[in-house]
Structures are given as C-alpha cells and as structure tokens.
Amino acid sequence: MADVSSPISFKRRRLIGNLHHTLAEEAKRNPTVEGADGFYEFTAEDYYRLRKTKKEDKFLKTQKMREAEQAKCRSRLTKAVIRVRFPDNHTLEATFHPSDKIQSLVDHLKKVAARPELPFYLFTAPPKEVIRDMSMDFYSAGFVPGANVHLSYGIPN
The missing domain is CATH 3.10.20.90 (Phosphatidylinositol 3-kinase Catalytic Subunit; Chain A, domain 1)
Incomplete structure (x- = not known):
C-alpha cells in the first residue's frame, strides 16, 4: 500500500477533489456540460444541425454526375x-x-x-x-x- 501521508498522494487527492468540485459547479451553471441530466438528450435542434452538415449526402449520384465532379476536380x-x-x-x-x-x-x-x-x-x-x-x-x-x-x-x- 502507498503511504497516505506522502506528498505525491496528497497532491493527487487534492487535484482530483478540485476537479470534481469544478465540474459539479460548472454543471449547475451550464446544463449542457457533461454530467448534467439533459446533456445526452437528442433534441430537434441537434437533428437540424446534423442535417445542415450533410448537404452532400442528400441523394445518390449517377455515374455521369460522378464523372462530371471528377472532371471538375481534374481540371x-x-x-x-x-x-x-x-x-x-x-x-x-x-x-x-x-x-x-x-x-x-x-x-x-x-x-x-x-x-x-x-x-x-x-x-x-x-x-x-x-x-x-x-x-x-x-x-x-x-x-x-x-x-x-x-x-x-x-x-x-
């Protein structure tokens, strides 16, 4: 077992305690911080934000469309x-x-x-x-x- 009174273990315990305390305070102030209850809920805003980022994946492309894109890139x-x-x-x-x-x-x-x-x-x-x-x-x-x-x-x- 490690010596409880050693300076390294004391510093480690103090650092971990401060980290937990800081995360708890941040969760109270801002509910979107990890650890808050509503953090993992998927909302309609999240859905629309994801849809906006996937502009290119809306439809399948034909061979002619892929060849046109490749020619554009090639030029x-x-x-x-x-x-x-x-x-x-x-x-x-x-x-x-x-x-x-x-x-x-x-x-x-x-x-x-x-x-x-x-x-x-x-x-x-x-x-x-x-x-x-x-x-x-x-x-x-x-x-x-x-x-x-x-x-x-x-x-x-």
Missing part, C-alpha cells in the same frame, strides 16, 4: 510533382502535366541517368507495385498532385 490540378528515388538514395524531382504519360517520365530518366544503357524499372512502395503500363497518364496512375517513385536497375520480378 483544377495543373501539375504532377514526381520524386524519383535512385538506388543510391539520390532523389530527382520533376514536374509534369497530369495528362502526360508515364513514358514521358521514363524518357526523362533516360536523359538524366549516368548510365542510360542499363535496364531499369519503376515501382511505388509500400506495398511494392511495379509500374508496368507506361501508357497510363499520371492522373489515372494516382500520381497527382505528387508521388514518390523508386527506380531499380535490372528486370522486374
């Missing part, structure tokens, strides 16, 4: 910042348009690589996913507004 994004991490932990950052193909990144890497004759492949991690479709645009690949891509030499597994 706002004007660049894709791609960071390529090399095996020696150097990083190259390049900016592309979201509609550019991943092949444009590969072409850029071949221009700036020290040994472009070596075969290489690109992947994202975690989990490791090798990028095989070079005809996909950056937006469809999920690389907008930015992405970290790893470069590895050799042939992908």
